[in-house]
Structure formats: C-alpha cells, structure tokens
Amino acid sequence: MSRAALAVAITLAGLAVQAAGFDVASLMALLKSSHPGRATYHETKYISVLDHPVETDGELRFTPPDRLEKRSTGLNAETLVAERDQVTIERGGRKQVLPLAQYPEVGVFVDSIRGTLAGDRPLLEKAYDLSLAGNASHWTLTLRPRQARLARIVSRIDIEGAQGVVQRVEIQQADGDRSLMTISPASP
C-alpha cells in the first residue's frame, strides 16, 4: 500500500469514526450547551388549495427550558408565546390562551422546535421517533410521529442545523402540504 493510499484510508476511516460518533445523544448535548438567543426567520407555507405559497417573516426567541416566543411582522403580525403546557397567541389586539394538549395543530411546531432547541431528548421522544443524519457541522434530525393522533396532522419534521444552531425546519403535513422555515441568527 502506498503512503498516499494509506493517508486516504486513514482520512476516510477518521471521517467514518467521526460520523459514527455523532449520534442523537451528542447532538442533544451540543444543543443543550449552546446559548439561548434571538433569531430571525422566514417561513413559507405551501398549501394545495392556494395558488401560491404564503410567506411570513419574523423573530424567534427561546429561553430555556421551555419558553418560546415567535413574533411575526408585517401586515399579518402576531405574537405567539409558548410556556410550559400552554400557548398565548395575540393578534389584532386579541389574546387567546390555548392548552397545547388540546391543540396538537399548534403543538406540532412548538414542541418540536422547543424540544430541539433545549436538547430535550425525552420530550421529543414522547411524541416522535428520532433519526439523525450528517455530522456536527451539518446535521438533519428527522422526527416522525409515534401516535396516530399526531400522524393525522403531520407525517415528518426535518430539522437541519450546524453545531448547536438550528437553521431550517421543514414540516411535512399528512395532507401533502408543507411549510419551510429558515432561521438565521439575529444581528445583535
């Protein structure tokens, strides 16, 4: 074996070891250790009955362990605050408090994002089967609902990121519609 070939082999082996070493547990540890903060998002919803997608922009703010704030701007402004087991949605000067347990349609987004940002594996595994692809610098965590009740709403959720930062959330709905959210760190 030539030295060059050996070098390639070692490098490949190293990559393989690195890939094998990056599992759900290490992703959760990464996420847990990353600092909470603010981010802006751009969300695109593809809905079959509508001729073109619906787009919104806004800001996300996460405070561990379980407070998530989603503020959309523009004409359709809205503030969503999730805390513990309920969310408060405020739009057009009106406030609604919803228990997450009773509104899985809202809970799908809130719990998957919140659980991921917090690196809370038990919370995620309560509702979803997890699988992971990629490495620490670019990973994709896939969530598939375990219960039929949730599966009627969503078929899978792909969360992409780098290190402890979530960059992209794609929700595949059971009826074929989907939504895509790209997240970038807010300028301080």
Added chain:
Amino acid sequence: MNARATAIGLWLALVALCIAQLARTAFVADLSSFLPAHPTAAERVLVDQLRHGPLSRVMLVGIEGADAASRAAISRHLAQALSRDAHFAGVANGDTGGLERERGLLFRHRYVLSPAVDAERFSEEGLRRAIGATLDLVASSAGLAVKPLLTRDPTGETLVLLDTLQPAQSPRLADGVWGSADGTRAVMLVRTRASGADIDAQAEALASLEDAFARARREGGAAASGARLVVTGPGVFSVRARAMIQHDVARLTTLSAVLVIALLLSVYRSPRLLLLGFVPVVTGALAGIAAVSLAFGSVHGITLGFGTTLIGEAVDYSIYLFVQSEGGALRDPRWSSRFWPTVRLGVLTSIAGFLALVFSGLPGLAQLGVYSITGLVVAAAVTRFVLPSLAPARLRVRDLAPMGNAARRALVGRNALRGVAAVAVIGAAAAILAHRGALWDRDLASLNPITAADRENDQRLREALGASDARVMVALPATSLEGALESAQRAQGALDRLVADGALAGYDSPAKLLPPRSVQRERQASLPDAATLRARLRTALSGMPLRAERLGPFVSDVESARAAPVLTARDLEGTALGLALDGLVMHDGANRWTAMLGLHAAQAHAIEPARIENALRDAHVSGAVVLDVKAELDAIYGGYFRRALVASAAGLGVIAVLLLASLRDVRRLLAVVAPFAAGVVIAAGAQLASGATLTLFHLVGMLLVAAIGSNYSLFFDKLARAAEASAARTIASLALANATTVIGFGILALSSIPVLHAIGATVAIGTLATLLVAAAFAPRTMSNGTGAA
C-alpha cells in the same frame, strides 16, 4: 270533680289534636325561610334565583393535595363519571377533549348562529374581507387548525362563533384542566339536575359526587392518595346547614332537658313533681309546633331548636305554682288569686315580645314567634287549669323557704351587688358607646349559617373559576322562551356598545347560544343563492391565492343553510351548549321565563348599574331589572333590619302599656322597667365586648330579655308592696325560674347556628342580669323580714 274531669278531658283532646297535626307536618331546614316573604320585583328575581334558579344548582368543586398530574387525572375521571350520573345536568372542568358533538353542532348551524352573518358580509366586498382575514389566519401559527375549514367556511364563521361563546375570562389551565391561579388545586363547575331548594336531592347529588371522587382517587393510585375534595355552592350549604341544624337541635334539646331535669330534681326531690312540672312544657311545645305547622304549612328545623328555650321558660309557670303555693299544696286556691294575675301579666308581656318576631317579615323568625306565643299561652293555661287537677291530692311540695331566705340574704338589697350591677351597667354602656358607629352588622352574610371555613373555600373556588365576577346580572322577564331570547337579543345591542366603550369586559347571554327565531330567519335571508354566491366569489377573490372554483363545499353549505330548519332548544339538549343555555334562562311556572345575562366587569372599573339601566332603556328593552346581587342582598337585610327595629319598638311599647295598665303608677312602672333595661344594656354590652357585632338576631334577643325580665321585676314589685309572708318562697321560685331560663337560652348559645347562638347568648346574660339587678335594688326591708313561711 266535674270541673276537674272537664279540664283533664279538654287537655287530653288538645294533646291528641296536636299529635294528629304533628303526624302530617313536614319539617324543613333550607335557608329560604330567612329570605323575604313579600319581595319587590328585583328581590323576587333574586330570591327565585337563590331558591331554584340556575345559580342555586351550581356546585363548585376543588381538588386539593397530591401533585398536579394526579389532580388533573382525578378531575378527568370525575368529570367522566358525573357526566354519566343522572343527578347532574352538566359538568365543566376545562377539558375540551370531549366536545366533538358541540363542535359539530356549531359547525352545522354556523350561518344562523354567527352574529357576523348579514347581507353586507356576503356582498363582494364583505366576502373579500372575510376570506382575506381567514387566509391570514391560515398563514399564522394556528394555521394548521384553520386550514381544514378553508374550503367549507372561508368566511370564518366557526371562528367568530368560538370567539363569541368563549367566556370573558376562563380559569387558567394546568395539565389540560382548570386550576387555581396559585396552582394548588384543580377546579370544576358542576350543575345538578334538581333545584337548590330540594335539599334531599342535593344531599343525594353531593353523596354521589363524593363517591365518584373516592373512585377517581383510587384509580389514580398511590400518587393520588393525598388528594382532597372541597365542594361548595348554595345547595351544598343547604345540605350542610340542615345537618348542622339537625345535629344542634338534637344535642341542645337533650342537653337542656337533662340540665333542667337535674336542677328541678335536686330541688323538688320528687320524680312525680318533676313529671308534673313538665306537663305544661310538653303540652306547650306540642301546641307550638302544631300551630306553626297550621300557619306555615311546614316547620323549620331552627324552630325546633328554639324549643329548648321553651323548656327553660314554660317550666317557670309550674315552678311558680309548686314553689309559691301555701304549704306546698298544689290545689291551693289562694295561688290562683294571689299569684296568677302576676303570672298572667308576665305571659302577656312575653307575648308582646314574641309578637315582634311574628311581624319581623322573615318567615323564619315569624315561625319562632308563633311557636313561642302558642307554647307559652298553652303552658300557662295548662299550669293554671290542668296541673292542679292532675296532681294527686296528697302530693306536697318541699318547703323551699330556707333556700329563698338564703338567696334573699345573699342578694336582696346588698350594697356589694348594687355596686357590681352599677359597674356592669356603666361598663356595658361604655362598650355600646365605644361601638356606636358600628353597632349593628349590616351584612346579610352574618345571618347565614355557613361556617367560616366553608365561606372561605367558596370564595377561593369562585375566584379560581371566575364565577365571582358575575355580580351584576340583567334579568329580562318574558312569557315564553322565544320572548326571553328576543329580549336578550335586544339587550345585546345595548351591551355590545358598552363593551365597545370599555364599560364592560363582556357578558353572557342566552341569545348567543340560541338566537331568537326572527334573528335566525334574518340571517338565513341574508345568504345569497348558489349562483349569486359563485358570481360574487369570482369577483371577490381576484388577486387572491384562493380560486373560487375551490370553494364548492362552501357554496353548497350556504345553499343548504338557507333552507335548513331553525335551531331550537331541543337541538341543544344534552350538550354543553344546552347546559349553558339552561344556566342563562330560568323557567318557573307555565309561562314565566326569565333571561339572565351575567355581566363581566372591565378590569379598570366596577359596573355601574345605573349606566346599564339607561343603556337598556335607550335600546327599548322592556321590563329589564339590573341586579347588583350583593347590593340587593344588603338592601334586603337593611329592610328587615328597619322592620325589626320598628317591630321591637312596638313590642316594647306594648309591654310598657301592659305594665302601666296593671300597675297604674309611673314610679312603680319605672321600678319594674329599670331592671330589665339594665339587663338589655348589659347583654348588648357583653356581646360587643366579646368582639361580636350586633345582628338582627341580637335585637330579637334583647326584646326577649325585656319580655322575660319583666316577669321577674313584677314579682319583686309585688313583694315590695305587700311584704308577703311567702316572700322567701317567691324569691326561691324566681331564682329557680331564672336558673331554668338561663339554662335553656345558655345552651342555645352553644349552637353554631347564628340565629340560635345570638338569641341564646343575649337572653341568658340579659335575664340573669335582670334578676340580679332587680334583687339588688329591691327595698332592704325585704331582706330583713323573717316572716317567711
């Protein structure tokens, strides 16, 4: 002999009649006897509400202890069990998981239920605006929940409806069920099928609820074992009050009888005499209950509790007869001529006192009055006319002169006692003066036999459930359900403006759940036909991401809504919506309906009833009564209070006239009045000094001090003038009579029922003070006499 047989025969006949009446008497224990008998319009709505209206059927349930998850699990199990339980018409615990049927109903009837539906909304511009708003929602965080509605309900009527029907403030949720703000208890709202006035049914429902709780807790396993149940509500309070009354009546009557028997037995040392002494008491009690039963149709438990005082008072007459009779012979004709007039006058003054109760306006107190008057008259008459005939000719009463002499030496005309009496009167007067600003308790709650713990629990549960908020209600009378709904619909127009102005946070109205037929028809008429709607949609949706062709389901739903039969109360039956409607419309009697609209105060300021009234008048809502529940109840109590004051003053006046007519001497009158006036002052002062405020019941007690105390002063007056040879025996009889009165009323003071406690404590202290003052200030010559027996 013949007269004797006649007397005994008549007495037996009376007893038989009373027992016959008693056998068909209903005994009740609800609290409505302490609500007005002749209410005004507003009072009537309120009293009806409190007796058997929707409010009376509410039970507030709290689950405390254990952890939050266990409490929520128990709450769910309990709700499930109660919704299958025939005792309950409905249960709410915040868990909306099981409301599919209601959601379906609202969805099907959305076009007649939604207040947003009118011709404008279905114009091109209206459609464009409504559908645009729904699309915005689809893009929002709750979009997934809204999206399935899009093709059938693009104008979002379902969402408008949910918004309209959402309570102005709902309890906070913990683990998916309602909980208190501090997170220490789960709370539920339960409505019974039976009226709150039906205490038996309420007791059954309560027992069933407690059973269901025990089962739900067992299902929760070890973690749930620390959970406790707290239940309050008008029906629950009635059940507990009845239990308390029954417990108190049995216990206090027994205790009082045992003590009086022990006292008399130790003095008489003759069981036969003791039995004879109770003949007037028992006859009087039987006659009293029979009279109440005849006059009121039923007898209240509290009236029976008051019976213990009759033991203490009616036994006095036989004491006077036994102890005062010359040589202890019961058939002493001289007693009739010498002492009977005094006893008779005493009976008359007592009647004057109790008459004030009869005219107090409270059926509960009126019963006490009728019972006592009948009981005393019958007891006195039996003592006078039957007792001597019943007594065996050879029966002799032990001479109590030595006891009387001892009492006389100890009490009559003693300077020390005079000093004590003067200090007591001055002290009591000072206490009254010190409290003169807040002498009388003006809160109706002070009459309510609810324990402080229960009241506090109720307050906490109401806060958690937001039920305390609907303090102001609008009552709209009508002759049919439809009329009540029409009226409510008209009122809504006025109330909506107040909400918009920020004067109200919101309100509950039956017409939101079931709009009147006319409104439903109007909404149906504003819906365009399929062809028109399609055409309008094409124009309205231009430039929007939603194409009209996609809205086929919407067009056909609107088409069928135009021709659908209107929604009726029957359609809502058995659902949470039916339950809510039932709570907002009251039906009593064939064509007496009342819509009850609960108003919720805006956070910034309290509700002004006058402003609501004006707004309703401007909207031409006829017959509306705005009820400020707390203010109304206080006004009712205030009304009673004034009436009771007048009745008491009249009673005192009658007593004074009776005494003056008999004594015919103002100075003697003053000498007779002074002791019981001192007794009244001391009794009131003692209550105030012990930290109690004076209620209506204390006022009644003071009147009774005057009525009973005047008997004592009369005997002293008689003694002072005649220097009777039998003075010692008279004093012994007075001491004994007072002892039994103090026992009867003193035992009553042990009761936890406010009416019995207040009257008992006041009379026991007041009569004892009266006797001591009368003795202390009696002429000294009496204490020197040795002429006794």
